[in-house]
Amino acid sequence: MRTLIRARGIVDGTGTGWREGLSLLIDEERIVRLGLASELRVEAQRELDFSNCTLVPGFVDAHTHITIRPGEGNQHGQLAAPPVWQAIRAVKNIRQMLQSGVTTIRVMTEKHRIDVEFKDAIERREMVGPRMRVSTVGLTATNGHAPSLPSVDGPDDLRKAVRRNLRAGADLIKIFCTGGVSSTFGMPITASSYSREEIRAVVEEAHRAGKPVASHAHGGEGVTLCVEEGVDSIEHGALLTEENIEKMAARNTWLVLTNAILFHPSGIERGDAHQPAIMSKVLQAREAMESTFERVKEAGIRFAVGTDSMHGLIGYEMEWLVKHGITPEQAIVAATRNGAQVLGLADQVGTLEPGKRADFVVLNGNPLKDIKAVYRVAAVFKDGQMVVPDQPDQQVYQRVKEEI
Ligand SMILES: [Zn+2]
Secondary structure: OEEEEEEEEEOOOOOOOOEEOEEEEEEOOEEEEEEEHHHHHHHOOEEEEEEEEEEEEOEEEEEEOOOOOHHHOOHHHHHOOOHHHHHHHHHHHHHHHHHOOEEEEEEOOOOOOHHHHHHHHHHOOOOOOOEEEEOOOOEEOOOOOOOOOOEOOOHHHHHHHHHHHHHHOOOOEEEEOEOOOOOOOOOOOOOEOOOHHHHHHHHHHHHHOOOOEEEEEOOOHHHHHHHHOOOOEEEEOOOOOHHHHHHHHHHOOEEEEOOHHHHOOOOHHHHOOOOHHHHHHHHHHHHHHHHHHHHHHHHOOOEEEOOOOOOOOHHHHHHHHHHOOOOHHHHHHHHHHHHHHHOOOOOOOOOOOOOOEOOEEEEEOOOOOOHHHHHOEEEEEEOOEEEEOOOOOHHHHHHHHHHO
């Protein structure tokens, strides 16, 4: 069945600007084309009227976790909690993601294969949630970040761990290559936790299986080694050095920014306020991030965004970018097309183009005029199905229409 989604205009995620007066025609789960409602109507069997709203692609959260809530503190303790406790909490976290317009996520470490189970359950339509790319258990050194994970040292054991993760269903391999902000102990956030030989072993194993490698790394030697050895994305990157930035630009390495957890008052600042070891790193990373980002922009490094478990705050990631000199449209592209590219899903999602999956967000307002419109989510569609509000019947459509 073909459905016309009437809109006031579209921001399609390709960087072509505000497309005044365009609506969307979808056929079940795919986009047929964009056009004027009067032209598309002849092909449509039904019509949903969002004619006061803007359509944007479903947002891609390129770095998150499904079981953690940073504002509650002790993230590593949460990561190590029993699986049933985690699963119950993940349901609400996933709901918050959808409600903020996130239709695709990359899960950057969980235990108990909980990410694989949720991904499969969503694909089987047991439950509604964003499409997922999962990393299973991140690989960390004995003295590295993420102390709740089993540590892996040495090239041989790392090769084995990569293979174990791939067998468990990992779509990508996550490694922790520098210290991290949320640990109370371990190495500084600019120190490298793995040697070149260890990083090389991970990249070789993953790439031979056709899977990308994402590295938790803030700056310094850990980033340099990762980039030189072919890691596909640097995660966080608050303290990137000149050398790091030069190398990332030369290799076209992705940077995945995670600024909500660092800057938003309900993030790590709330959860771990009583931990001086963490709070000093929060302040250090905040101060560095502002100047790092100026240099990232100048160097033309490609970037996407992730909430890093700040469920529901993908809008803040975009707002942060705009506050730091990015145009609203480029901020939306970072949270849509760029994220899809990082996840290897650019042929499926991330832009509103014919043939792509019908993942889109209905926004009250024009986000190119005021980026805060990305918070004003009237409805969310994934694979052509309205998943927010969660009772997609005609009454709900009517209610949404009235609220507008
Ligand atoms: Zn993370």
